[in-house]
Amino acid sequence: MKPMQLPRLVVAWLLTLATGLVFAQANLDIDTPAIRALTDAMKARHTELLPFYESGAVGQAANGNLALRDAAQVALPQRGRVNGLVAAENADRAALYREIARANDHPEWEADVRATFAKRFLERAPKGWWVESASGWVRK
Amino acid sequence: MKAVSKKVAWATGMAGALAACVTINIYFPAAAAERAADRVIDEVWRLQNDAVPPAAAPGESHTGKGETQ
Numbered sequence: 001m002k003p004m005q006l007p008r009l010v011v012a013w014l015l016t017l018a019t020g021l022v023f024a025q026a027n028l029d030i031d032t033p034a035i036r037a038l039t040d041a042m043k044a045r046h047t048e049l050l051p052f053y054e055s056g057a058v059g060q061a062a063n064g065n066l067a068l069r070d071a072a073q074v075a076l077p078q079r080g081r082v083n084g085l086v087a088a089e090n091a092d093r094a095a096l097y098r099e100i101a102r103a104n105d106h107p108e109w110e111a112d113v114r115a116t117f118a119k120r121f122l123e124r125a126p127k128g129w130w131v132e133s134a135s136g137w138v139r140k
Numbered sequence: 141m142k143a144v145s146k147k148v149a150w151a152t153g154m155a156g157a158l159a160a161c162v163t164i165n166i167y168f169p170a171a172a173a174e175r176a177a178d179r180v181i182d183e184v185w186r187l188q189n190d191a192v193p194p195a196a197a198p199g200e201s202h203t204g205k206g207e208t209q
Contacts, residue, residue, distance in 0.1 A: 007150065007154075026172065027172050027175065027176070028169065028172045028173055028175070030176050030180065039180055039184055043183060043184050043186075046184055046186070100173075100176065106168075109168050112168040112170075112173065113176075116170065116173040116174055116176075117177045117180070117181075119174075119177075120174060120177040120178060120181055121177075124181050124185075
């Protein structure tokens with residue numbers, strides 16, 4: 001290798017790296033098979049969870065999970081089912097936060113991803129749903 | 141000797157540039173994460189209970205007014 005080739009290679013490599021970083025800042029990658037599988041499962045579960053969001057039995061917790069906030073709202077025979085739905089949704093949400101951080105080559109971002117989702121779940125919950133704000137549970 | 145110091149300066153500059161790149165990448169991209177969250181929420185919730193009229197832009201009716209109680 002000629003002496004002047006190395007600096008040029010380094011510059012080319014740095015430019016490639018910088019370009020990648022610009023894109024990394026522009027958008028987070030959420031288009032991986034693992035993330036798609038999780039969102040598909042969450043989408044399917046949403047139809048079943050929706051009546052419980054609207055009745056107030058289940059709310060959007062401040063930590064990015066769902067919470068069974070008022071079991072009395074659920075008829076006794078259905079309680080096991082609701083508990084199962086909430087547990088399954090929370091497992092998928094946890095996996096989603098982890099996978100998004102991992103898909104973007106920063107597994108250490110998992111907690112930040114969770115906090116961001118928690119904030120958006122609260123802000124975007126439609127009128128009538130229960131959300132856990134800093135001051136406690138409120139109905140939107 | 142001159143050539144050596146030039147090389148050292150160049151190497152230092154490059155190391156600095158590389159460090160800057162790494163530093164940028166350490167920060168959590170909060171705005172990008174919010175957009176990602178919104179894309180997932182749009183897809184998962186579909187906000188079907190919002191009763192959005194067909195002509196209205198979907199996804200607008202749930203922001204702004206009526207957020208707090």
